[in-house]
Amino acid sequence: MRVIVDRDRCEGNAICVKYAPAVFELDEDDYAVVTSDPIPPGEEERSEKAVAECPRAALSRAD
Known part of the structure; x- marks a missing residue:
């Protein structure tokens, strides 16, 4: 699994940091920013x- 961040949409709310x-x-x-690509097992x-x-x-998810 991979995740992509759209910087034009991101407001820095840090919800993603809260959850993962x-x-x-x-x-x-x-x-x-995504610090691990691909997403590590268990995450x-x-x-x-x-x-x-x-x-x-x-x-967004990018498989």
Whole structure:
């Protein structure tokens, strides 16, 4: 599983970091970045939750 961040949509709400801190972090501009590509085993469910809960739909799954 892979996740892509649309920086044009991201507002830096950090919901993704809340749900999957092992996969996401905010960069110096407060945009989400994926820190692990592909998503490590055991983090898929948390990553799916982060994608689903992003208030700006800035995250998408890329298989």
